[in-house]
Amino acid sequence: MTPRDSATAPIAHALRILVVAPTAPHRGGIAQFSSMLGNTLTNDHCVTFWAIDPLYPALLFPGNTAADPSIHPVTCTIDARLHGWNPYAWYRIWRTTPAHHYDVLIWQWWTPYWIPFLLMLLLQARLRGIPSIALNHQLVEPDAAAWQAVFARWMLALADAVIDFGTSSRVHRRQSTIALPIHGALLRRANPGLCIREDLGIPENATVVLCFGFVRPYKGIDIIVTALQQTPVSVHLLIVGEWWQHDRALHLLCDHEAVRRRVHIVDRYVPNEAVGSYFAAATVVAMAYRSGTVSGVATLAAAAGVPLLVSAIGALAGLAAVRDVVHPNTPDAWATALTRLCNEPGAPVAPVPVQPSWQALQRAIEEHAAAISRTHTKAP
Numbered sequence: 018m019t020p021r022d023s024a025t026a027p028i029a030h031a032l033r034i035l036v037v038a039p040t041a042p043h044r045g046g047i048a049q050f051s052s053m054l055g056n057t058l059t060n061d062h063c064v065t066f067w068a069i070d071p072l073y074p075a076l077l078f079p080g081n082t083a084a085d086p087s088i089h090p091v092t093c094t095i096d097a098r099l100h101g102w103n104p105y106a107w108y109r110i111w112r113t114t115p116a117h118h119y120d121v122l123i124w125q126w127w128t129p130y131w132i133p134f135l136l137m138l139l140l141q142a143r144l145r146g147i148p149s150i151a152l153n154h155q156l157v158e159p160d161a162a163a164w165q166a167v168f169a170r171w172m173l174a175l176a177d178a179v180i181d182f183g184t185s186s187r188v189h190r191r192q193s194t195i196a197l198p199i200h201g202a203l204l205r206r207a208n209p210g211l212c213i214r215e216d217l218g219i220p221e222n223a224t225v226v227l228c229f230g231f232v233r234p235y236k237g238i239d240i241i242v243t244a245l246q247q248t249p250v251s252v253h254l255l256i257v258g259e260w261w262q263h264d265r266a267l268h269l270l271c272d273h274e275a276v277r278r279r280v281h282i283v284d285r286y287v288p289n290e291a292v293g294s295y296f297a298a299a300t301v302v303a304m305a306y307r308s309g310t311v312s313g314v315a316t317l318a319a320a321a322g323v324p325l326l327v328s329a330i331g332a333l334a335g336l337a338a339v340r341d342v343v344h345p346n347t348p349d350a351w352a353t354a355l356t357r358l359c360n361e362p363g364a365p366v367a368p369v370p371v372q373p374s375w376q377a378l379q380r381a382i383e384e385h386a387a388a389i390s391r392t393h394t395k396a397p
Contacts, residue, residue: 036123198374246275256283304333325339
C-alpha cells in the first residue's frame, strides 16, 4: 500500500492527524473502535494511521491472539505498521517524520502494558513539535490492581488534552468527557440468514437475556446465572463470547439443575456477520458489572434497539436504552429485575443513530486541537 501524503490537506481547514492504534486484523473492541475513528476523521481531515501490529506476545495475553475471523472486518486505510513489542520499530518510523509534520497525534489509553511504547511515542512527537490528544477508554481495567491508577493518571497527564469516555479521570486541565461512540457499524454487517433462537433451541416466546463479549470475572455473569434460579422458566440466558480463562465455578453454576436447560453458551469470538443476529435474538442485554465505566457492548445494544439492564456503577446507568438499573453484586435484585422484565416487557426501544456519536467525538478532537494550537501560537 502506498502511503498517502498527509502533509497536504484536501481542504483548507483540514487537520493533519496522526492516529496510532490497533486495528484489523486484531479482534476486540479497541481495534474496531480505532478503525471507526480513522474512517470518521478521514471524512474531513487528512489522516495518517499507524497500526500497532502485532499487539501482545501470546504469553502475556489470556485471550485468543488469532486474527478476527470476520469475513468483513471493520477496517480503515493503514499507512504503516508498528511491531507491538519492538522498540526499534517505533523509533525507526519516527526517524522519517519531520518536525511539525502533523497538527496533532491521537493515541488511546486502556491498559498499562503500553506505557513504555507510549512514552517513546510521546517523546518523539514532542521533539518534533507535534501535540497529542489522549482518548481514555478506562483509567484502569475493571479487575486491575489499584496501583495501576497512579501510572494511568501519570500517562494521561503527558498529553496536551484528554477526552474521557463515560466518566472523567480528572487528570488534565484541558479535558472533556463524552459518551463512547456507538459501535453500530458491526450491526450493518449482519447475516440475515442466521436464526439464533432456532439454532440454540430457545423457545420462540422466551425472554432472552443476552450477556455479550469476552467473559471475565468483573462482568458479573455469575450473578445473572444465580439470579436465573429465581426467575420464571420462560427466562433464558444467552452467554456469547470468548472465555478468557477457565472458570470452573461459573461452569458449575451454569450446570445447576434449576437453570441448565435455560443457559445457552456460545464460547467463541463472534464474527461481525453474526453480531446483529445475537442482538436480534435478545429481549434484553444484561450488564451485571462489578466494576467498570463504559462498554462497547452497551453501544451495540443501543444501536440495535435492545433495552439494557445494568449495574449502578460508572457511567452505565446513564447509557441510552437503559430499562432498569440494579445494585451490583445482588442476585436477588437481579432476579427481581429479570422477573419484572418478563412480566412487564415495556415499550420497544428505538435504535440510537450511529453517526451523531462519532461526530461528537470528532468535534471534541477539533476543539481540543484548536485550543492547543492557540496556546502554542501564544507561547514565546
